[in-house]
Amino acid sequence: MxxxxxxxxxxxxxxxxxxxxxxxxxxxxxxxxxxxxxxxxxxxxxxxxxxxxxxxxxxxRAPMAGIDMGGVTLMGILNVTPDSFSDGGRYLDPDAAVAQARRMAAEGAGIIDIGGESTRPGAETVPVDEEIRRVAGPIAAISAQLDVPISIDTRKAAVARAALDAGASLVNDVAGFTYDPALAPLCAARTVPVCVMHAQGDPQTMQHAPRYDDVRLDVYDFLSDRVEALVAQGIARDQIMVDPGIGFGKTLHHNLALLRDIALFHGLGCPILLGASRKKFIGTISEAGTADTRVAGSVAVALHGAAQGVQVIRVHDVAETRQALSLWRAIEWGFNDGA
Structure with a gap:
């Protein structure tokens, strides 16, 4: 074997x-x-x-979207949706979206990930025109006002094209570039970096009794195959990031196994993105009910990822995660106050 x-x-x-x-x-x-x-x-x-x-x-690891992949970068989550599991409805207004992006950038986010379609379990597919309407305006406004890279979180080529035209510089596909066959060629033609994520099933079905032979190795094989497929379509390997897809078609035990062995994915030769912020398994383990009460558990998972060499950590709570990372770095490498 x-x-x-x-x-x-x-x-x-x-x-x-x-x-x-x-x-x-x-x-x-x-x-x-x-x-x-x-x-x-x-x-x-x-x-x-x-x-x-x-x-x-x-x-x-080569820089991606202007981000140095030699350390840990926080990716701030900005959902311009009415139904995302944690912040649905809060940033539908473009002014509210820009204000939140400004806040996250000030708190230490190195990139802002903007999505116009909820991918929470059970979520319905959003029509392309509506998804474009949700994301294009905020991306244009943020890119004009802030010096921070923007990632578009979408499965659809038409949405990605509109987002790139508006100022996005990275495409983050939770479907691993398997949903829309036009998306990878678009990214290749535009020479933009991408993030390929693993999910078992789609948002409507993914939590219906997911099964694996070995979740760590099955996810690794999927991502390996997808990286090779993207390279074959003209996307440079050093411009591909991988995400094991915590919570996307995984049970609590699947999530924990992937987190425990997340350093395995360094073997793909690509930067790793970890997105576990405020997810259900954190509440299950910690007995924190609503998503906004799972900040401490989310920070704990982020620190674990950082200690395993993960390059990008996708979070709702930028300030809290940055504070924890600052203390972790000081303990591991020493604190330099300029003296």
Whole structure:
């Protein structure tokens, strides 16, 4: 059976001479876990990982949409929808959307992710014209007023085209570029970076008893196949980000398994995006009922992702997450106050 390799990232303490850099960033590793479908996990020295895998694990990640992928970037969530699970209806007004984008940028968001179609479990598909109407105005206004990259969260080529024309610079597709066959060619023609996410089913059906042989390896294989398909369509590999799709066709235990082994996805040679903010599994574990009471749990998950070398963390609560990351960095690498 095919082996998969999850590095065991470290970022502090004495660095051994044989340590290897992870994704060209501040993390390093000396060991990896071998995962197989037909055998128990096994820890091996990093030097025993096959050369082709090591090359992808260690190679520096190129900037995307002007964002340095050598550290952690916060992606602020801005839903211009009436029915998103956490902030539906709050930012439908364009002025409210611009004000929220300005607030998140001031709080430390390195990119703003704007979506006009809810992808919460059970959500209905939004007509293309309506989705364009929701996103195009706010994107144009934000791009004109703020010096922050904008990502368009859509499954549809026509919506992506309108968003790119309005000023977006990255396309984030929760359907992994499987919903609209015109979307990948559009992104290739416009030479824009993309994020490809895994989801089992669509928003209406994805939480109806999702099943996997091994969720970690099944998601890895899906993303690997999608990356290769996008490259074949003309999108540069170093301009593809991957997202394991926490909460999209996954049970609580599936989500936890993906989070626990999220460093596995460094083996794809692409930056990793983690989007778990305020999701249901956080409430289930912490007994926090409504989405807006799950901030602390969301921050905990974000810190775990950062400690595993995740490059982009998609969040509702930018200020709280940035504060936690600042303390985590100071503890791991020391605090420099300019003295």
């Amino acid at each position: 095919t082996p998969y390799f999850r590095p065991l990232p470290r970022c502090s303490g004495p660095r051994p001479d044989d340590a290897l850099s992870l994704a060209g960033g501040p993390f390093w590793f000396t060991e990896a876990v071998v995962l197989r479908r037909d055998a128990d996990p096994q820890i091996i020295p990093a030097t025993s990982v096959p050369d082709a895998v090591l090359e992808r694990l260690t190679a520096s």
